[in-house]
Amino acid sequence: MNVGAKTLQKKGSWLGYGTAVAALHAAGIASLAAVVxxxxTLLGLGLLAYTLxxxxxxxxxxxxxxxxxVRKLLQQGRNPRGVGFFFSVGHSTVVCLMAVVTALAAGWAIRAMPSLQAVGGVIGTAVSGGFLLVLGVVNLMILIQILQVFFRMRTGVNEEGRLEELLHARGLIARLVTPLxxxxxxxxxxxxxxxxxxxxFDTASEVSLMALSAGAGQSGLPVVGVLALPLLFAAGMSLFDTADGIFMSEAYTWAFRNPVRKIYYNLTVTGLAAAAALLIGSVELVQVVASHLRTTSGFWTRIQELDLGSVGYVLVVLFxxxxxxxxxxxxxxxxxxxxALPQDKARD
Known part of the structure; x- marks a missing residue:
């Protein structure tokens, strides 16, 4: 195959993946526009889902x-340009399936047992908030331990092995699946x-449970509204996963070149994950408490009136x-x- 043919093949493959990502964005935006x-308030939730x-x-x-x-396929002489796209599509499938099941289950419960609608709203919000708080605390604990490793590096101690343990602790599934x-x-x-x-479930549950909370908090949210959230989540993830060779590969190469960069990069990522989960989870649980307090206090009234759409805008700015x-x-x-450790400076 000559150079011109290879160039056309490369452009064609990127055009195909780009078209698929654009279609995913269009589907998410169309679903959101249909119910906004x-x-x-779903507009803010959609923006939050995309950001996540x-x-x-x-x-x-x-x-x-x-x-x-990508490196493995390149060594084998294979075309690796679709790796990020197919990885994100596989990941997004879980999010969409969970959202569909959630929407169908919630809709059936409301139709068959109207009396459970109010109770379901409280339970759904409480479960969502509790799950996100647990997730946030776990990420916060890991963040603190990464910080400890970070500061110990000033004494010249190389704890790259300890850092790997902490990163693996963030995702059991990732550790089990990597050998495949x-x-x-x-x-x-x-x-x-x-x-x-x-x-x-660290992200799939986050999006689907937010959708359940939105549906319970606002009666009559159609299935297309619930689907808008995972579609937008998938669109945001697929955009950057598909562009891995251009942007993310550079970030990965830079971040993992030496332990200092690796720790600093993961401090930022883990910190954002903890902040998002703790903020959303806290708002949801406080709203559950506020809804059961018979008080006219301005603080509790403002808490009840606060919607996750507003939190979504704030979170985007904070990110x-x-x-x-x-x-x-x-x-x-x-x-x-x-x-940087002396050996890392010499390596650079």
Missing amino acids: PAHP GVRHAFDADHIAAIDNT LRFVGRSWHVYPIGFLFGLG GLAWALSYGAWKVFRIEERW
Whole structure:
């Protein structure tokens, strides 16, 4: 095959994946637009779901799984350009399936047992908030331990092995599934790997439970409204996963070149995960408590009136500020130069 033919083949493959990602965005936006006029608070939830999808694309285990497969296929002389796309589609399948099941189950319960609608709203919100708080606390504990490793590096102690243990602790499914990557010989073979990664429930449950909370909090939310959230989550994740070779591979290569970069990168990612889960979970649980308090206090009234759509807008801004501050601190305080181990400086 000559150079011109290879160039056309490369452009064709990227065009195909780009079209699929664009179609996913269109489906998510169309689903959201269909219900926003009647349920305006869903706009904020949709933005939040999309942001969570984008953020999840930067998880270290996510990037490692994709990039390890890309390198493997390149060594075998295979075309790796679809690895990120098929991985994200497999992962997104879990999110969409959970959302459909949630929507159908919630709809059946409301139709068959109207008296359970109010109770279901409380239970759904409480379960969602409780789950997210647990997830946030786990990420916060891991964040503290990564910080301890980070500060111990100033004494010249190389704890790269300890860092790996902490990163593995964030995702049991990721640790169990990673060995399966050696059986991948084509880009589409990554689809079941992505599906299994999605069974970790750290993100799939987050989106589907938010959808359940929104449906319980606002009676009559149609199935298409529930589907808008996982579709937007999948769109955000697939956009960056598919572009792994252009952007994420660079981030992964930079972050994992030495222990200081690796720790700093994971501090940012884990911190964002903890902040998102703790913020949303706290709002949901406090709203459950506020709904059962017979008080006219301004504070509790404002809590009850606060919707996750508003929280979604705030969270998007906080995510952007966190990344900007993280990058600024890295540059201004010259963290790599000051904290790198002697052997890492020699390596660079």
